[in-house]
Structure formats: structure tokens, C-alpha cells
Amino acid sequence: MRVDDVPPGRGREVPGPGPGPVTGAGLFAALCAARARSAESRRADRLFEDRIAQVAAEKVGGPPRPGERTAPMSELVALRTRFFDDELRAASGQCRQVVLLGAGLDSRAFRLDWPQGTEVYELDRGDVLRFKRGVVARAGQEPRCTRVEVAADLRGDWPGALRAAGFNPWRPTAWAAEGLLPLLSRSENDQMLSGITAMSAAGGRLVADHFDGALREALERTAMTEVLRAVGASWNSTLEAPQEWLAPHGWAFGLTDPRELARRSGREISGVFGPRAQGAGHLWLLSAVR
Numbered sequence: 001m002r003v004d005d006v007p008p009g010r011g012r013e014v015p016g017p018g019p020g021p022v023t024g025a026g027l028f029a030a031l032c033a034a035r036a037r038s039a040e041s042r043r044a045d046r047l048f049e050d051r052i053a054q055v056a057a058e059k060v061g062g063p064p065r066p067g068e069r070t071a072p073m074s075e076l077v078a079l080r081t082r083f084f085d086d087e088l089r090a091a092s093g094q095c096r097q098v099v100l101l102g103a104g105l106d107s108r109a110f111r112l113d114w115p116q117g118t119e120v121y122e123l124d125r126g127d128v129l130r131f132k133r134g135v136v137a138r139a140g141q142e143p144r145c146t147r148v149e150v151a152a153d154l155r156g157d158w159p160g161a162l163r164a165a166g167f168n169p170w171r172p173t174a175w176a177a178e179g180l181l182p183l184l185s186r187s188e189n190d191q192m193l194s195g196i197t198a199m200s201a202a203g204g205r206l207v208a209d210h211f212d213g214a215l216r217e218a219l220e221r222t223a224m225t226e227v228l229r230a231v232g233a234s235w236n237s238t239l240e241a242p243q244e245w246l247a248p249h250g251w252a253f254g255l256t257d258p259r260e261l262a263r264r265s266g267r268e269i270s271g272v273f274g275p276r277a278q279g280a281g282h283l284w285l286l287s288a289v290r
């Protein structure tokens with residue numbers, strides 16, 4: 001299956017690393033991110049190197065080719081990945097617990113140099129984590145921290161699952177929600193933020209991304225949305241004002257402009273995310289502290 005060209009109604013199957021297909025829109029979204037990272041990993045001036053993404057991308061036809069319709073999203077994912085890498089590296093000085101919410105095929109547990117004693121909790125649905133296990137084994141990667149898988153639905157009792165897996169809410173924690181918030185509804189995001197806040201000791205960090213309604217409208221007309229729709233996924237919320245979402249929960253935050261990130265990295269960013277997109281709205285890259 002090619003990610004760039006899934007015909008509508010084509011179903012939701014992704015061939016698994018073991019016998020039988022793995023199904024699900026969430027996994028497909030995670031594979032799209034991995035595919036973009038795989039392309040970035042091949043560049044001479046790469047912003048990171050992700051072996052797990054390279055193995056995962058083989059499942060969906062290899063990395064994107066130049067000029068593919070989903071190119072703007074791939075450019076953004078590469079920049080966003082480096083942004084999350086840098087934020088989590090910085091947070092790890094103080095936070096020895098890291099929770100990757102909707103971890104998908106995130107390879108940071110294997111890729112970043114974590115300080116000794118760091119525990120990285122990867123929370124996602126059981127089928128996604130199972131699929132990832134096969135990819136990790138095939139990539140021959142070993143974690144560079146204590147890595148803990150937590151199979152849970154973020155719309156259910158995920159805090160209970162996290163604590164049962166050994167998470168200690170009294171220790172400072174860095175939380176990451178990358179590519180996740182737009183897939184959840186506004187009320188699901190609110191509930192998740194309440195859960196994060198309730199388990200965040202002083203000095204906790206949160207890194208996340210989302211977009212506003214104007215950008216969503218622009219995205220609705222892109223190939224990326226078409227591709228996601230074809231596998232049953234959709235954008236389920238927008239975030240108009242990060243201040244109104246985070247401040248009532250006691251989080252101070254900063255915003256990074258992806259176009260500025262592109263400029264600093266010597267990269268182009270095109271389409272709806274690019275500097276020439278008229279009235280295309282906001283993509284929020286949030287780094288918050290409690």
C-alpha cells in the first residue's frame with residue numbers, strides 16, 4: 001500500500017511485521033509520521049536519524065518521493081520531530097520520567113541520549129504497541145533508557161494504566177503529545193490535560209502540537225486529509241487559543257513558529273504550512289511548564 005495514494009474506501013489494513021495484517025486508523029497515522037522521518041533520515045543534512053522509522057516505512061512503500069502530494073506534511077513532521085527532540089532533551093535535565101502519549105512509532109527511547117535513570121513510558125493502543133515490537137525487533141534496536149510500554153486508550157482510565165506500569169506522579173515528568181491532539185475531540189483533550197495536570201509534580205513539562213480552525217480548513221483541501229479519510233481517520237478538534245486551554249490548568253507556555261523553525265534549520269516549508277499560504281491559520285508548537 002502506498003500512503004500517498006490510498007483510494008477512498010480502500011479499507012484499513014496495514015501489513016504487519018508478523019503474520020496477518022494490523023488494522024486501525026491510529027496505526028496508519030503513526031506510519032505516516034514514520035514515513036516522513038524515514039525520508040529525513042536519508043538526507044545528508046538530516047535533523048535526526050530514525051532507524052525504526054526506516055524499517056516501519058518499508059511497510060508502506062518506502063519514504064515519500066520528491067514532489068509527492070503529501071510533501072508539506074512530511075516537511076512539517078521532520079521539523080516537528082526535531083522540535084520535540086530538542087524540547088525533551090532539555091526537559092530531561094530535570095525530568096527523569098517521560099511519557100509519550102499516543103507514542104505510535106516514536107523512537108526517542110532508542111534514539112536520544114537520556115540521563116541515567118530516565119524512564120520513558122510509551123502509551124498507545126495495544127495493537128499499535130504490538131506492531132511496534134515487531135518493527136523494533138527487525139530494526140535491532142535497544143532502548144537507551146528504561147522503556148515501559150503502556151497499552152491504554154486515552155479516552156479511558158489511562159492514568160490508572162500508567163500508575164500500574166510504575167509511573168510515579170510525585171516525580172517531575174516531561175509529557176509529549178506529538179501529532180495526537182487533532183485526532184482527539186476537544187472534550188477528550190480537556191480530559192487528557194486534566195489527567196496530565198493531576199499527575200504533574202512541580203517542574204513538569206508538556207510538549208504538544210495542534211492547529212486552529214483556519215488551518216484545519218486549509219488542511220481539509222490537502223492530500224494528507226484525503227489519505228487519512230481513506231483509512232477512517234479524521235481531524236477531530238482544533239485549538240483556537242492555547243492560552244485558554246493551558247492557563248486554567250496552571251501551565252505557563254511558549255509557542256514556536258514552524259516557519260521560524262524551518263528558517264533556523266535552513267529548510268523550506270511549503271503548502272498550507274509555508275510562508276506563502278494566505279490566511280492559512282496557525283500551527284501551534286507548544287512547550288509548557290508547571
Ligand SMILES: C[S@@+](CC[C@H](N)C(=O)[O-])C[C@H]1O[C@@H](n2cnc3c(N)ncnc32)[C@H](O)[C@@H]1O
Binds near residue numbers: 101106
Ligand atoms: C499521528 S500518530 C503520532 C504518533 C507519534 N506521537 C509520532 O509522532 O510518531 C497518533 C498516535 O496516537 C494514537 N492514538 C490516537 N488516539 C488514541 C487513543 N484514544 N488512545 C491511545 N492512543 C491513541 C494512535 O494510535 C497513534 O499511534
